[in-house]
Amino acid sequence: MxxxxxxxxxxxxxxxxxxxxxxxxxxxxxxxxxxxxxxxxxTEIAHLLKLEWQLDRRQKHAWGSMALYVVSTVYVCYQGVRHLSETPIWNALFWIILLFAAFNALGRSFQRENSGRQLYLYTLASPRSVVLARTIYNAITMAVLSLLSLAAYALFIGSAPLEGAQMGTFILVVMAGGVGFALVLTLISALAARAGNGIGLMAILGFPIVLPMLLSVMKASKLALDGMGWDVTGKYVIWLLLIDVITVVLAWLLFPYLWRD
Amino acid sequence: MKGWWWKGLSVVLLLYVVIVGLRTPLGPALVHVSVERIAPGEVSFEVTGYNTHFQEHAPHLWLENDGQKLCATSVTPISDAAVSVTFTVPQGLRESMTSIRAWDVKDGPLVLHEAFFTEGRGTGITETPCAIQETARTSFAFPNRAILNETIRNLFFHVPMWFTMMVLMTISFWQSLRVLRTGDLGADRMALSAVDVSLLFAALGLITGSIWARATWGNWWTSDPKLNGAAVTVLIYAAYLILRGSIPDGHKRARLAAIYNIFAYVLMFVFIMVLPRLTDSLHPGNGGNPAFSSYDLDSSLRALFYPAVIGWILLGVWAYTLHLRVSRLKALSDDASD
Structure with a gap:
């Protein structure tokens, strides 16, 4: 009361x-x-998050397509290599699959709006709320998707490198990597959608910006797979969090300029 | 001709850097000895120097082991860069590696660290004092470092390229901020010109760096955090140009390109600053390698390096203003023909 x-x-x-x-x-x-x-x-952000969730629930094919993309990519790799037991290659292949899954999943983040609905959203909500809601939603999506990819990958390609790993740290690094991709690629996805050039442009714009993040996360997950604890991998995760914070602040600052037409 | 002086300054500085930087010799150094190990008894070998003056002034030579000195019994110069020397080595040198030192009036003190393995080790020798007054070299020369050797001059070209690129990208970043604040298409043109010229300097930095890497590390390209940073930078700005190319409308292009530029610039800067400190790098100042300033950037290098940095940055800004004028004129002639 x-x-x-x-x-x-x-x-x-x-x-x-x-x-x-x-x-x-x-x-x-x-x-x-x-x-x-x-x-x-x-409350605005919460409403927008709910809207995203309802949209995705209504178009079930969205989630299905992401999952199918991951599983089919993993299966193609499985056809190519059968079982991998060398940790560095296992690790690299996993991150490549997850990177492209992220591009595929986040590419549609701003594509599904037609201009009419975008104008409607524009009059209702503050652009910063929109970008924060999208970022949060994408981060949750990627956290789930990265775990799903890991499960599919371990099932098909083999889980030998996981046996000597620090599992807690490794899963944390995988999720942090997935969430990091989501944070960086949300603004890029909006940019590519505004430029009217879809997923091809997004790959070109996003790849060099994601690369630093990819390098450190690959290194951290390799260390976790080698059985190194938090004291070694910690600095990479902290560095990742630093990029995350800077990215969200930049998206928060820049998105209003992107949103208006 | 308001404001022309800095263009003249850049030309003067760069002429100075090219002429003095390429003509100044390397300092003298000992580079090679003809035997690998010394054992008790009579030992004769040849010492090779680089840019030394052994014939002009016969050098004094002595061995050094754990701070103990052992003077040569006879020294015969063969040429300016080679000298034949004989030692009578006693039993009992303490450390497993022995260094050789030399001194003459013109070349000053010279040293080849850990030149020999020591045999017949013990608890020390009785030193015989050798009369040497070690005065420093007075001639102007660059430091003579193993591995770097003559390539040390590349410092005046390779490093300022990246500084210039950074300055131009910062100009571009600033103009992109102006685009977002005011929607000014002129600022957008400035941002584009700065990126174009900065990519030229990035290419020059990559070429000079690649040649330097080949000469010192033995490879044109290595997986080094700084090289990854350079590659990411070039990719980001190439993507910037592609983004611009894909949007036909001028105002929209200016805005979207500015947003990407600001986003990428900040992330790139964080990446270039932080990542080399997280992982090992072959570059000085990273991963346990000392920075240039702590051991190599002596006064003779500084006298060239700082003018080179200023000169290249001014040249870069000059190139940017010219590029900007060309693009303005092109825009005007396009307007006129429409």
Whole structure:
């Protein structure tokens, strides 16, 4: 009950602030205005996330196509190499598969909007909420997809390199890598969609930017497979988190310019 | 001719760098001894120097083992770069590796570290003092380093290329910010010109680096974090040009290209700054290799390196302004013909 009252007051103070920003900017009002903006943004983001989820649930083929892409790629590799037991090659092949799965999955992130619906979204929501919601949704998607890829990959190509591995660290690195790809490629996917050139342009724009991340994540997962603990792989994961934070901040800053036409 | 002086300055600096940087000799050094190990008793061998003046001033030579000195019993210069020398080695040198040192008036103190394996080791020898006054060399020369040798001059060309590229990319980044703030197509043209010229400098940096790598590390390309950084940089800006090419509308192109430029520039900078510190690199200053400044960038190199950096950066900015003028004129003539 109290929180509803606070929010109500915050909304009121925001409304009054809009009209009286120059006449009566008191510290209390500003404080509640910030509070209001924050709550509105997070509810907006939650709504957008829900929208994404409902869209994906309605078009079931989206998830199916991602899963099918991973499984068929793994199967093609299986036909080529049967079982791999050398850790470096096993590791490299896994990351290549996951990288292309990420490009494939995130490429459609901004493609499915036609311009009419985009205009509608534009009038409803703040662009920063849109990009944050898409980023969060893509990150969750990629976390799931990376685990799915790992399962399919271990099933077909063989799980020999996993036997001596630090499994906890390895799975953490795999998920961190997948989430990192999602964060970097969300803005790139929006750019490619705006340039009207689809997934081909996205690969060209995204590859050099993802490459640094790919190098460090490959190294970290190789170390985890070799049985190295967190004390060795930790610095790579922290570096990955640093890139993630910078990427999200940049996307947050730049997306409004991309969104308006 | 307002503002022309810096163009003249760049020409003067680069002429100075090319002439002095290529004509200054390397300092003298000992490069080779004709035997691998020394055993107690009479030992004679030949010492080879580089840019030394043994014939002009007969050098003093002595062995050094764990701080103990052993002077030569006879020294016979063969040429300016070779000297024949005899030692009477006693039993009991302490360390497994013995160095050889030399000194003469013109070349100053010279050393070849760990030149010999020591045989007949013991707990030390009784030193006989040899009368040597070690005054330093006074002639102007570049440091003579093993492996680097004469290629050390590439420092004045290879490194400033990357500095210039960075400066031009920063100009481009700044103009891209202006595009987003004001939507100005002129700023977009500046961003594009800066990227074009910076890619030229990146190509020059890759070529000079590749030649240097071949001469010192033995390979045209190695998997080194700095090289990966260079490759990523070139790929990013090539992608930038492709992105521009795929959008026909001018204002939209300016905006999208600016967004990509800002995004890529920041990530690239983080990558180039951080990644070499995470993994081993063959470059100085990374992965346990000391930076140039701590052991190689002595005063003679500094006297060339800093002018070279300033000169190349000014030349790069000059090239950028010319490129920009050409693209402005092209845009004008396109407008006129439409």
């Amino acid at each position: 109290r929180s509803i009252l606070v929010e109500k007051f915050a909304r009121q103070s925001l409304r009054s602030l809009r009209f009286n920003l120059f006449s009566a900017p008191s510290a209390v009002k500003l404080f509640f205005a910030f509070f209001a903006v924050r709550t509105m943004r997070s």
